[in-house]
Amino acid sequence: MRLPPTRRVWALLLVVGTMAGCGGSNPPKGGMGQATPPARDSTVQPVLEKPDRLADRGDPPVPGPEAVVEIEPPRSTLLADDPGIQLVASITEVGGGRRDLTGLVNWTVDPPGVVAVDSLGYVKAVREGVATVTATDEDGSAATTEITVDSSIDRPWNFEADVVPIFTKYGCNGGGCHGKADGQNGFHLSLFGYDPERDYRAITREAGGRRLSTLDPDESLLLRKAAGRAPHGGGRVLLAGSDDYRTLRAWIADGAHERHGTSHGEVASVEVRPRDARLGDPGPQQLRVVARFEDGHERDVTRLSRFDVGDDSTAAIDVNGRAELLRRAETDVIVRYRTSVVSSRLATLINPDLDFDFDALPRRNLIDGHLFERLASLKVPPSPPADDASFLRRVTLDLIGQQPRPDQIRAFLDDEDPEKRTKLVDRLMDNPLFVDFWHNKLGDLLQISQARFGAGVYRYNDWVRDQLASETPWDEFVTTLLTALGDPNDLEGGPVNYALEGQDARERAELTAQRFLGQRFRCAQCHDHPFDVWTQDDYYGLAAFFAKVRRPAPVPGQMMMAGDAVTVDPDGVVNHQRTGEPAHPVLPGGPAVDLPTDEDPRAALAAWMTAPENPFFARSTANWVWAQFFGRGLAEPADDLSAGNPPVHPELLDALASDFVAHDFDLRHLIRTVATSEAYGLSSTPVPGNERDTRLFSHQIPRPLTAHQMADALAQATDTDLRFSLVRGGGQGQAETMKAVQVSDPAIPSTLLDTFGRCPRVGGCSPVASPTLSLRQALLLIGGNEIDNRIGRFDGYLPGLLEFDPMPGEVVENLYLRTLCRKPTEEETGHWSAVLDEADSIRDASEDLFWALLNSREFAFNH
Numbered sequence: 001m002r003l004p005p006t007r008r009v010w011a012l013l014l015v016v017g018t019m020a021g022c023g024g025s026n027p028p029k030g031g032m033g034q035a036t037p038p039a040r041d042s043t044v045q046p047v048l049e050k051p052d053r054l055a056d057r058g059d060p061p062v063p064g065p066e067a068v069v070e071i072e073p074p075r076s077t078l079l080a081d082d083p084g085i086q087l088v089a090s091i092t093e094v095g096g097g098r099r100d101l102t103g104l105v106n107w108t109v110d111p112p113g114v115v116a117v118d119s120l121g122y123v124k125a126v127r128e129g130v131a132t133v134t135a136t137d138e139d140g141s142a143a144t145t146e147i148t149v150d151s152s153i154d155r156p157w158n159f160e161a162d163v164v165p166i167f168t169k170y171g172c173n174g175g176g177c178h179g180k181a182d183g184q185n186g187f188h189l190s191l192f193g194y195d196p197e198r199d200y201r202a203i204t205r206e207a208g209g210r211r212l213s214t215l216d217p218d219e220s221l222l223l224r225k226a227a228g229r230a231p232h233g234g235g236r237v238l239l240a241g242s243d244d245y246r247t248l249r250a251w252i253a254d255g256a257h258e259r260h261g262t263s264h265g266e267v268a269s270v271e272v273r274p275r276d277a278r279l280g281d282p283g284p285q286q287l288r289v290v291a292r293f294e295d296g297h298e299r300d301v302t303r304l305s306r307f308d309v310g311d312d313s314t315a316a317i318d319v320n321g322r323a324e325l326l327r328r329a330e331t332d333v334i335v336r337y338r339t340s341v342v343s344s345r346l347a348t349l350i351n352p353d354l355d356f357d358f359d360a361l362p363r364r365n366l367i368d369g370h371l372f373e374r375l376a377s378l379k380v381p382p383s384p385p386a387d388d389a390s391f392l393r394r395v396t397l398d399l400i401g402q403q404p405r406p407d408q409i410r411a412f413l414d415d416e417d418p419e420k421r422t423k424l425v426d427r428l429m430d431n432p433l434f435v436d437f438w439h440n441k442l443g444d445l446l447q448i449s450q451a452r453f454g455a456g457v458y459r460y461n462d463w464v465r466d467q468l469a470s471e472t473p474w475d476e477f478v479t480t481l482l483t484a485l486g487d488p489n490d491l492e493g494g495p496v497n498y499a500l501e502g503q504d505a506r507e508r509a510e511l512t513a514q515r516f517l518g519q520r521f522r523c524a525q526c527h528d529h530p531f532d533v534w535t536q537d538d539y540y541g542l543a544a545f546f547a548k549v550r551r552p553a554p555v556p557g558q559m560m561m562a563g564d565a566v567t568v569d570p571d572g573v574v575n576h577q578r579t580g581e582p583a584h585p586v587l588p589g590g591p592a593v594d595l596p597t598d599e600d601p602r603a604a605l606a607a608w609m610t611a612p613e614n615p616f617f618a619r620s621t622a623n624w625v626w627a628q629f630f631g632r633g634l635a636e637p638a639d640d641l642s643a644g645n646p647p648v649h650p651e652l653l654d655a656l657a658s659d660f661v662a663h664d665f666d667l668r669h670l671i672r673t674v675a676t677s678e679a680y681g682l683s684s685t686p687v688p689g690n691e692r693d694t695r696l697f698s699h700q701i702p703r704p705l706t707a708h709q710m711a712d713a714l715a716q717a718t719d720t721d722l723r724f725s726l727v728r729g730g731g732q733g734q735a736e737t738m739k740a741v742q743v744s745d746p747a748i749p750s751t752l753l754d755t756f757g758r759c760p761r762v763g764g765c766s767p768v769a770s771p772t773l774s775l776r777q778a779l780l781l782i783g784g785n786e787i788d789n790r791i792g793r794f795d796g797y798l799p800g801l802l803e804f805d806p807m808p809g810e811v812v813e814n815l816y817l818r819t820l821c822r823k824p825t826e827e828e829t830g831h832w833s834a835v836l837d838e839a840d841s842i843r844d845a846s847e848d849l850f851w852a853l854l855n856s857r858e859f860a861f862n863h
Helices: 006-018 159-169 196-204 221-226 243-253 366-378 388-400 406-414 420-430 432-446 450-469 474-483 494-500 505-516 536-546 601-609 617-630 650-662 667-675 707-718 751-755 775-783 785-792 797-802 808-819 826-838 842-854
Strands: 070-072 075-079 088-092 098-100 106-110 115-117 122-125 129-136 142-150 267-273 276-279 284-286 288-293 298-300 306-309 315-317 322-325 330-337 340-348 723-725 735-737
Touching (some): 070 142, 098 276, 098 284, 115 129, 159 196, 159 243, 221 243, 267 330, 267 340, 306 315, 315 330, 322 340, 366 650, 366 667, 388 406, 388 420, 388 667, 406 808, 420 667, 432 450, 450 494, 474 601, 474 617, 505 617, 536 601, 617 667, 650 667, 707 785, 707 797, 707 842, 751 775, 775 785, 785 797, 785 842, 797 808, 797 842, 808 842
Parallel strands (some): 075 142, 276 340
Antiparallel strands (some): 115 122, 267 288, 306 330, 315 322, 723 735
């Protein structure tokens, strides 16, 4: 391999410095490594009347002239077993935002002695009675709430509800402490309390019962270590006299019961309030967490919950649920109480002084209505539509994996039809390469490779391609995959290969849930999911649907013997890890399924999954498709729609899913809906007010070309061929000329595809390309022969162009059209025409320009 001439490096630097491309910009902090092209749009830009008020967030906001203090909840009842009530005081500001005053007001109680309220608005019962709690702000405005203390019954105890949440709150049963696999220093708790019965035995029975002392609770080893009065590897985690310390002490003093007294039943639901907090300015917001039990009782569990923020550069939160938005932004707070996970969204107006007419924005379909409405609510302006050349390149790459040809670019730029973008999408989706390109995407999703399926990979690939070409509805596609039986090598055996994946029923359940439901069950195999609602029982209930599949083991590169078919095994079971008993099929979040012994349970699972009312199936597919066009899902990662990972535009995702269902799970319709939206067609150039946005889709984020896109773009720009050695059935295949997007098997060797990160399909892969170019990719482009040889080939594009002795300006325009898919600007034309005109050899100078354009970030990114 020879290094390119030094002058080519200088040419590259000149291109980066002068061309109106995406090579000269740095991505915003926290972005996706974007390289942003400058605006070439005539659309009027939004105006910020004042700079963002981040610098002024310490100044107290001005309330409205009639603003009054409000308290949530307006009235409540404390039972003997309720830990307390978190009050939230706030006012409405000018502009409609809320300002939290919980830690700023003066709290008083009348009559004294019924309840006690601390400076943060947390109320504890003192004696039976009714009290009025008043919050008074610095201006004298006040509000009241009525609290009834009902202690007519003895304090009941429920170890799971009253004690385990304290261990979870302080991390005692976390993976870094007593919740890890072998426990800590001989004391083992279940991770995040997923097995409270075992935890109760560990605390009250193990170690000779020495961890508790019911006669002298303060001398219990559990409390002495937690309070730092005895050596403890975790240090002091509880202050003696704190609410949680007193709860544990009272439980021990009352006999350390597992259950004692009247029970409210199981937790029916958990809610965080406010669920969507719109603050006037960055600042604090106290959250309340309320659990509703089977008997209807509501208990404030704020100080028994665990809180996390989605972005710690945007917000912070303490153990008591007091969040603080650190800057003008939007973020999510994730709240966990026992096995329930809920979220609260905190936001301010991003640009409170923005002057922008959101009503004037065109809305082409349901996507635009929801997305622009959300941007308007936060005052984040969208970028203008991308210019025609940028849109043409973007959508052609996203739908068929190719760059448009120069003749297509000129024709599109000259086309004055106002509907030309929609018609372009329709033409591209009718192109045979659409099936090839999206077949590759589905292959990545399903991890179709020889390494996983042996020789059956060919039948599997052919079947997926046929289903895509024949426009099989997505629900039918998935149902066939999940329920297929027979020989995976038969002519009709393609979908049978799905049953060959994974080592056992558990792994097949995990893969199915993640791909088609957007739910990650894996963490629930050994314990309840630490960041989601799924329990260990849910995990084994799902795995039981796959337990009766009898299958042969695939042998890479070899055909299976006759009779090696996937069948139903009536005796197949999967044992629950905790109980050791066979698990029974249970629908995720639903009921158990009672089936005849000889029936394949997967049919019942598929029917539930693909039902229109399923809460996961359509949303997961809509999110996956969105990620193919924007580089990230509405929920990111795109295959994670867990309760702890809420989508940034929940209403938009729900609308897309509903539309997908209404159109009978037509995958092409879903793809077309996204590709024809105004939101997809926005420029990647930020405008004042959305420069820092990498979350709300106010503009396109440039994405590196995928491996297949890059390989085809290089070949197309230089008018050279790509040749691949196709291998079937373990034999040595002949090298064939074809497009990279038609290479569906990662076992087919290609240095170019491997270097640019094609998915090997052996252990998962990202649904989109890496947001940055790797060192290996850069070295191949700059110093390898892959580009250099293609530029100078006698039968390539450039030698053929130069045979006609073109003018320098013609050379520049043609090279720009073939590489960057746009005409050069006047500045670029003038600069490079002069360079070519003054060069000793126009061929050498043209090769340098061609090389520099192919190495530019504008070529390497889809923007």
